[in-house]
Amino acid sequence: MAGLGGFVFSMYLFTPITHEWGWQELLFPQAIRGISQQFAMAPIVTLTLGAIPKERLKLASGVFNLTRNLGGAIGIALCGSILNNRTNFHFSRMGExxxxxxxxxxxxxxxxxxxxxxxxxxxxxxxxxxxxxxxxLMLREAQTMAFSDTFLLISGLLFIAFLLVPAMNKSS
Structure with a gap:
C-alpha cells in the first residue's frame, strides 16, 4: 500500500505543473515516484503469483509479464489520447x-x-x-494544462485503486 500511496502522492505533486518547471521542480515528484515503484512491484508480484503452484509458475510468470506490458501499452495510449483531447479542449477554450x-x-x-x-x-x-x-504560446499553455489534467486523472484513478487494496484476496 505504501508504494501505491506514493504513486498517488507523486502524481498529485505533478498537477500544478507550468511551462516554467525545470528539473528542480520535477526532481521531488520523480524521486517519490521512483521510490514508490520499489515498494509497489514486490507486493503486486506476490499477490499475483503467490498462490500459483510451482509447476505452473513459469507459465504464470510469462502471462503476468505479458499482461503487465500490455496494460502499460494501453495505459500509454490512453494517456496520449487524453493529452490530445485535453490539449484541444484547452486550446479551444483559450480561443473562445x-x-x-x-x-x-x-x-x-x-x-x-x-x-x-x-x-x-x-x-x-x-x-x-x-x-x-x-x-x-496558446498551444504551449494548452499542452501544459492537459498534462496537469492527466496527472490529476491518474492520481484519482490510483487513489481509487489504493482504496480497493484492502479488499484484495491475500490468501494463498
Missing part, C-alpha cells in the same frame, strides 16, 4: 476567451509585430509572425 478580449489580442500582436519589425519584413509578415507566436 481571446474573442472576448480583442483589445488584449490586438495589443499583443501589435507589440510583437514591433519585435518582428526589426528583421526588416513587411507589415503583413510581421502580423502573421505575431499571430503564429500567439498560437504557439
Amino acid at each position: 476567451k481571446m474573442v472576448s478580449v480583442p483589445h488584449t489580442v490586438n495589443d499583443f500582436i501589435s507589440r510583437s509585430a514591433l519585435f518582428f519589425d526589426r528583421s526588416g519584413s513587411d507589415q503583413t509578415s510581421e502580423i502573421l509572425a505575431s499571430t503564429k507566436l500567439l498560437s504557439q
Whole structure:
C-alpha cells in the first residue's frame, strides 16, 4: 500500500505543473515516484503469483509479464489520447476567451509585430509572425494544462485503486 500511496502522492505533486518547471521542480515528484515503484512491484508480484503452484509458475510468470506490458501499452495510449483531447479542449477554450478580449489580442500582436519589425519584413509578415507566436504560446499553455489534467486523472484513478487494496484476496 505504501508504494501505491506514493504513486498517488507523486502524481498529485505533478498537477500544478507550468511551462516554467525545470528539473528542480520535477526532481521531488520523480524521486517519490521512483521510490514508490520499489515498494509497489514486490507486493503486486506476490499477490499475483503467490498462490500459483510451482509447476505452473513459469507459465504464470510469462502471462503476468505479458499482461503487465500490455496494460502499460494501453495505459500509454490512453494517456496520449487524453493529452490530445485535453490539449484541444484547452486550446479551444483559450480561443473562445481571446474573442472576448480583442483589445488584449490586438495589443499583443501589435507589440510583437514591433519585435518582428526589426528583421526588416513587411507589415503583413510581421502580423502573421505575431499571430503564429500567439498560437504557439496558446498551444504551449494548452499542452501544459492537459498534462496537469492527466496527472490529476491518474492520481484519482490510483487513489481509487489504493482504496480497493484492502479488499484484495491475500490468501494463498
